[in-house]
Amino acid sequence: MSATQAIPTGQREEAALAHKCLYYMSLMREMEDRIERKLYRQGKVLGGVYVGRGQEAISTGVALVAQPDDVLFPSHRDMAAFLIRGFSPGRIFAQYMGRMDGATRGRDGNMHMGDLNHKIVPIVSALAATVPVAAGAAMALKYKGSRNVAICWFGEGSTSLGHWHEGINLASVQKAPVLWICNNNQYAYSTPLRQQMACANVADKGPGYGLPAEIVDGNDVLAVHEAARRALEFVRSANGPYLIECKTFRMTGHSAHDNAHYVPPELFEEWSKRDPIKRLEARMAAEGWAEPEEIESLHAAILKEVDEALAFAEASPLPDPATLTDGVYESQ
């Protein structure tokens, strides 16, 4: 008999959610491992590569609560948001490899992907430049009388930018329906939190914008999910913006070429104990939500899915140079 039947009715839902979370976090982890540790080193992915290793709970927990027509503005370590929104792994690999089947058809790279059909707006490189854009999207949803909201992710370092301040303030004054998700992984490139801001938490910035803010354990996917659920209720009920600060840690260098020599090793050790995937698996075992075999087979299935996706991406054609100047304007 399968484990799930053994689960007390009261916990079925949470158990099912846990399974979903585990799947998306593990898929993201596996895909990013391939990108950073295989494709990049093989020279199949060029340019900057940023991964969300250790932070998978944040994009997963939040995106799983979002309604299909909520508009998402993920940042550069939030791959699960794309997967949950139906971006196929193959399409994402193709994006990284600059192929025609990538979300930007080779025009842009890595996490700079979006698709209005999936209600996902891509970042530009300039950090926090999406924040005012998300504020405006939220204002537009309100304008149209929609009950949908905007959800925008950013790192703690991005809060130092003028764009962040202006967008957060405008959204608050306009009571725009937007949920702000901060991944506070305590580093911005090589810059630690204390050199980024003179306050202890990003949430401390809330009151200056009349913005309700809460702190959550960003490595506990179910806690993130629950916080996001409550926050979205608040935002959806026309109460205006809400900020969730997810405390986490960047379990890698800033990008694939960075060995993070500036991070004290003990921090990595300490945080590896809080790995969101391992933690969820332990929880699922403890609660009896899943048998070891189920978890193993989930990982096995992911490996297969990723292999196939990679094959798809590698088979995808590169863009035709003849199309170089197409689409700068509508009339082209």
Added chain:
Amino acid sequence: MSATQAIPTGQREEAALAHKCLYYMSLMREMEDRIERKLYRQGKVLGGVYVGRGQEAISTGVALVAQPDDVLFPSHRDMAAFLIRGFSPGRIFAQYMGRMDGATRGRDGNMHMGDLNHKIVPIVSALAATVPVAAGAAMALKYKGSRNVAICWFGEGSTSLGHWHEGINLASVQKAPVLWICNNNQYAYSTPLRQQMACANVADKGPGYGLPAEIVDGNDVLAVHEAARRALEFVRSANGPYLIECKTFRMTGHSAHDNAHYVPPELFEEWSKRDPIKRLEARMAAEGWAEPEEIESLHAAILKEVDEALAFAEASPLPDPATLTDGVYESQ
């Protein structure tokens, strides 16, 4: 016998300060009245004209505590800071009239004046763009081991700009010796506070920057002076930045062409009762710091001083068009 002799020793200093404050506030008031109500209407001053009517206590109270080598960054309603730093009224009128004796020799207008010999840096039009510059000046003072500090004024509306956020945050992280003075006159052009920010006070923004912030009655020059004195001690003792929010009201339109129809008349009435000059005069009378005649003669002297300054400015030559392209670069 003159009033000052009658003053109990313990109050001599405060009385003398009150006289100084009254002089500079009244001089500023008279000069701005001439500029806005005479020169501008006569077409002798062209372009934008912004005055600090009703807010004179803020530039006066703060600038009087500053040490001569503290670097000042006044905003567009802080004329007294220039007067206290030794800008002659004639030079200021000449600035407004685009004459050669103006601080910018006709290259720039109105409050866009500064002089490194007087340790005053002029604003540019873009609001809050001086904030990062003031932060950098303060960092430089620290770099050089100076005990001097930077003092930067801005309005509550200017806090909405990205430049403000970035400059305030950088100064806090760097523990730069800078005193931030906000004139919260409750309007930014036609925009009331509630449409500018979703918090009640500018001071509420302090904690988000680890920035100590206090609120003071901006129409009580002695209170402003005392707050600035304490704040400067704090900043000078290498404790980092400090913010003083001065609650006040703009007793005029945004600029000379604006009749402020959007401001409820009762607000003007209410605030006219708190006019900083009238209040100080009443206090001085009540405390016995000055006889009515003294105050009358002070005003009479100011009228004379301003008449002479105006004559000087009107006699000052206009710039020579042949100098148009001089001084864009050093080698010109």
Added chain:
Amino acid sequence: MPTATYLEAIRQGLWEEMERDPNVFVIGEDVGVYGGAFKVTEGFYERFGEKRVVDTPISEAAIVGAAIGASYMGLRPVAEMQFADFITCAFEELVNFAAKSRYRWGAPVPIVVRAPSGGGVHGGPFHSQNPEMWFVHTPGLKVVTPSSAYDAKGLIKSAIRDNDPVLFLEHKALYRRIKEEIPEGEYTVPIGKARVAREGRDLSIVTYGAMVWTALEAAEQLAAEGISAEVLDLRTLAPLDREAVSASVKKTSRALLLHEDTRTGGLAGELAASISETVFEYLDAPIVRVTAPDTPVPYSTPLEEAFLPSMQKVLDKARWLAKY
């Protein structure tokens, strides 16, 4: 026909588009109750309400950024900069977020950013600039610079209906200076098409914005001297109507390029290169430029007058060119 100033014409065009399309809305500083720094949106708040006339905090980057976000959701924002000079504060949103959106991920950004530009109003270094070239040099943006009330109305309507981000530069010295008859009925003026403002045979004065009027005055004077100058009003700088420029120069064989913007890196350079590439063989004389010098815009009247290209400067160059 009723008459309207340049300012009223823009106001009418904007008003008509808001009446026509409920997705069009205005966003900016003091555009609501106050009606905008130059009163272009006066009465809009009363007619369309705070939902469609959005007063913002002082945040140019957020204004343009929010307009972009709203456009992704199907709205058609018209953002106002109080002065074109402040567009520096929204630079990233315009040149990176808006301009590259369609190219990189196929998402159109149908926004209009209205900005009062130009000198001649004693505004000094930060209320008088001509920022057009920063944006003409940014692929993905359109830049519109009307010189007449008729074009201003027709072009603001086209800009609002355009599916690409449009920077709409309103020359503030023209707002109340010019008054023209404009048709009762609905009309638009196409983006990207220049207009021959005056026919001529001997030389071509290629210009835009307020300088069109300076060129026309000069042409009138030149005619009296027997020099027939054609005046070409570009109307749109991006996309640039290169065909019209080439055609005019091909006809006259002499080109005088005129703009209020500063010289180095100004549009005249692009025009010179384009002319040389297309009609070099037809040139009977060097291509000449009349522009502002490479300085900030000074405040004091004698300096600002010396800074702005004058009819006299145009006459001198034109006479030299005609004689050449």
Added chain:
Amino acid sequence: MPTATYLEAIRQGLWEEMERDPNVFVIGEDVGVYGGAFKVTEGFYERFGEKRVVDTPISEAAIVGAAIGASYMGLRPVAEMQFADFITCAFEELVNFAAKSRYRWGAPVPIVVRAPSGGGVHGGPFHSQNPEMWFVHTPGLKVVTPSSAYDAKGLIKSAIRDNDPVLFLEHKALYRRIKEEIPEGEYTVPIGKARVAREGRDLSIVTYGAMVWTALEAAEQLAAEGISAEVLDLRTLAPLDREAVSASVKKTSRALLLHEDTRTGGLAGELAASISETVFEYLDAPIVRVTAPDTPVPYSTPLEEAFLPSMQKVLDKARWLAKY
């Protein structure tokens, strides 16, 4: 003579200036312990300490603004942008605060803003741009674009000693690609002087930055075909060495203007106007341009390769020009 890469040369110049003048300091993101995104300031933190190697929050506007403020207090800040693309975030501070300071109130702003620009490294639309023209078109700023390690070292030293704000554009594709012998001893290269990178008689290729190498390759190939191409490396774009450009074109009578930057509003336009104004009578052929097209910089290799001006494109134009 010891050899150095373009990157090492910049690093040496900066290091020497910091040793020479205690008022010189570095400010930017991750310039300290990390040594800068491209490692130009590696080892500086250890040698000069956190006082003179200032790591900031992610705030380009504050970095440039703070540099301006520090310069008013007598320091000589060298600010780093991690990528030139992010200078859009500091635009107001650079083009309004810094550029106009000396002109309007006589206060010099001796700052250097270092920014890695240019494509060819698979950086995509936001890590590959060439922002020079925004600043060449802003009176009050100087813009330096070295192509060689020798010039990079000599020019960074001159930039730091210069009393005006200097934008120092380091072409990131050159950082580790080129290695040259550079003198042991102290030397500087003057700002505002172009350099004849290769002498020629038949046509002039006027260019700057990484394209100098493309031009030299092309010239080599052309020589084999009997076409003698002169290559002029501008080195500084503002102030522009117009005399050198005119002199070269006067000699060869044919001008090919080459830049990696996009076409419309690029420097080639300014050069074309300047050439037409000064040596029109010497031209035996149209002035031609080889530039990137008017698009964002695409990410995928085949697109980026098609975007960047190639030696082949230069050869084609040069042959056409020589035949003309």
